[in-house]
Amino acid sequence: MTSTPSEPPRRPLTLRDVSEASGVSEMTVSRVLRNRGDVSERTREKVRAAAKELGYVPNKIAGALASQRVNLVAVIIPSMSNMVFPDVMTGITEVLDGSGLQPVIGITGYRPEKEEQVLYEMLSWRPSGVIIAGLEHTDASRAMMQNADIPVVEIMDVDGKPIDSMVGISHRRAGREMAKAIIKAGYENIGFLGTKMPLDHRARKRFEGFTEALAKAGLEIQDKEFYSGGSALAKGREMTEAILKRSPELDFLYYSNDMIGAGGLLHCLSKGIDVPGQIGLAGFNGVELLQGLPVQLATMDAGRSEIGRKAAEIIIRRNTPDQDHAPERLEISPVIQFGETLKRRRK
Amino acid sequence: MTSTPSEPPRRPLTLRDVSEASGVSEMTVSRVLRNRGDVSERTREKVRAAAKELGYVPNKIAGALASQRVNLVAVIIPSMSNMVFPDVMTGITEVLDGSGLQPVIGITGYRPEKEEQVLYEMLSWRPSGVIIAGLEHTDASRAMMQNADIPVVEIMDVDGKPIDSMVGISHRRAGREMAKAIIKAGYENIGFLGTKMPLDHRARKRFEGFTEALAKAGLEIQDKEFYSGGSALAKGREMTEAILKRSPELDFLYYSNDMIGAGGLLHCLSKGIDVPGQIGLAGFNGVELLQGLPVQLATMDAGRSEIGRKAAEIIIRRNTPDQDHAPERLEISPVIQFGETLKRRRK
DNA sequence: TTGAAAGCGCTAACAG
C-alpha cells in the first residue's frame, strides 16, 4: 500500500495496542495469542476480538528475541527446477505441518560459496534446525553448522561423514547395483551419459560405483557423453544420437538422471531401435514423469519424499525436550524399477 | 551437534564476545560487521579477525528488532513441482541477488486457508515485501497485506484488482488468442483438456477466454476432459485417448498445460495419428521440456522468468528511499509458439 | 573515529 503524503506514517500495531483496546495487560494478551497458561474464557474472548478487530499480526522478531526460540527450519537445496527436490520438500512439509515448525527454503545452485552465503544468512535467524542437501560443504559452512548448536540433517547422500545426522541413499551403492543388474541381464557394451557438473557429488558417486562394479565383472564403460545446460530431455535425445553414432556397438546406456534417460528413450523409439532387445536403457530417480512415457524406462527410486519425511522427523525429535538427542544416521534403500528397458537378453 | 553431558551448554556467541576478544566496544564491532560509519582500518582488522576466529554469526533477530529493518522478501506460491514456479523463482533470485534482499519461499498448495496461514507466518517476521501468486485471496489475507504497509506484488495474473502492484499476463486474453489462432488455422471441432482444480484461477480464466473467443466465431467446445492428481504426462495420454474415442470428430485439442499436452502428443504419435493434419494440439506455458519432444507442441510462453524479475525489481524500487512508491501494474504479453502442432489446414 | 545510554516488542520468571 502507498500512503498519500498526508497520512501519518502508520506505526505497526503492537501488543500494547491490543492491550489498550481490550483493557487487558500485555502479558495476558500475549498469553492468549499464544495459547499459553491459564486465561479465563471471558478474557480470551475480549483479547481475541480486539486483536482481530485491529488486524494485529504479532511481531515474531521480538518474540523470538525474548524467548530465544524460532520456529523456522532452514532447508538448503541446490535447485528447485530439478524434479527431485520438490518431492523432498513435499515430504518435509507433510511432517512439519502441524508441528509448529516452518520450513524456509534457500537455493544454492550447486555452488559451494552460495551455499555458504545462504547458510550464513539463515543461521543468523537462529532457526531450530537445518536440513541441507549433500555431505560436501566448505570448511566455513561446516564450521558454522558445528557451532550453531542446532540439529543439522544432511540429506540425499550417506557416502561420507555427516556433521550431525544424515538421511539418504548410498549413491555409490546405487551405481553398483544398477551395474550388477545390467550385467546380469546380459549387456556388455555399456555407455554412460550424464551431466557435466563437477559439483554434483551424488551423480559423481553413482558414476564411480557404477564403473567399480563393472570393473569387478571385467567390464568397462565403452563410451561417455556429458552435457550441461539446456533442456535435459532434448539433451538426452541429442547425446543418445551422438553416442550411438560414434559407438554403434553399445548395447546399454546408463543415464545419470531420468530426464535425459527419457530423452534417450524417445530418440530410440523414434528411430525404431529395438529397446531393450538391441539396446537397453536406465535412468535414475524414479520421477513421476516416466509414467507418462510410452515405454517404462528402467530407473531407481531414490526415496525422495521418504528422505524428506525422515529428515523432518529428526528435526522435530531433536527439538523435543526429554528425547534422545543423539545424531541419527539413516540409509534408505533405493529400489530398482526394471520397467521395460532393462530385461534379460536372449543370447 | 550433540553435546556430551559434561560440556557446559554452549551459549551462542554475541557481539559482546567479539567486543571482549578484540578489545573494541560493542558499538564499533557492530559498525565493522555492517560496514557502517567510519572505523579505522586498524580497528576493522582487529574486529574481523576476532569475529572470524570465534566463528561469530550475527543475530539478525536482535538486529532486526533494533533497526526495524528485515532483508527478507516473502515469496508465496502454490506449488514447487509445477515447472512454472521454478522459473519465476529463478527470475526473482537473479534480481534480488546482490540487492541485499533475500527471498523466502512459502508454499500454499493452491489452498486459500493455507495461503492465509503462510502469509500470517511470514508477515509476522516483518519482511520488506511480499511477492504472491494470483489475485484471489481470502478477505483476511487481503486485509493482512493491506495493513502490513510493505510493498505487495501479485504475480502471474492481471485479470483482477490488485492490492498494490501486479505483474503478469492476462490469462483470459491468452485463452482468447489461442482460440483465434486455432480458428484461423481452420480447425472447427475443438476439445478441451485440463485440470479439475477449481482453485486454479488462472487455468479457469484461460478456459473462459478460450470459450468466449470461440463463441464469437460461432463455435463451441465439442468435448472436455478433466483430471486431478497423478503424473500429468500420463494423464495427458489417458485423457487424450479417452476423448478421441468418445469424440472422434475432434480436430483440435487445447490443453490447459504443456505437460498434459505433451502426453497427448505422445499418444497421437504412438497411434500414428497425423498431427497437425488430422488433429491439431496446443498447450500452455512454454516449458523447456517441450524442446525435447520429437515434435514441437504449440504453446504460449507466459514469460515466467520475466514476471519474476519485474516483481523483484518493484520490491527493490519500493524499498529504495526517494523513489516513486506508486503501485505498478505491468502486463506481460505472452507469445504463441506455433511449433508443429498448430498449422493451417488444407481444406 | 569511538563510546555510552536507551530502547526495539516481546516473553520468562516471579509475585500476587
Added chain:
DNA sequence: CTGTTAGCGCTTTCAA
C-alpha cells in the same frame, strides 16, 4: 487467573 519486572542482542542516537 492476572500483572509486574527485567531483560533478549542488537542498533539508534547522542556525546565525547
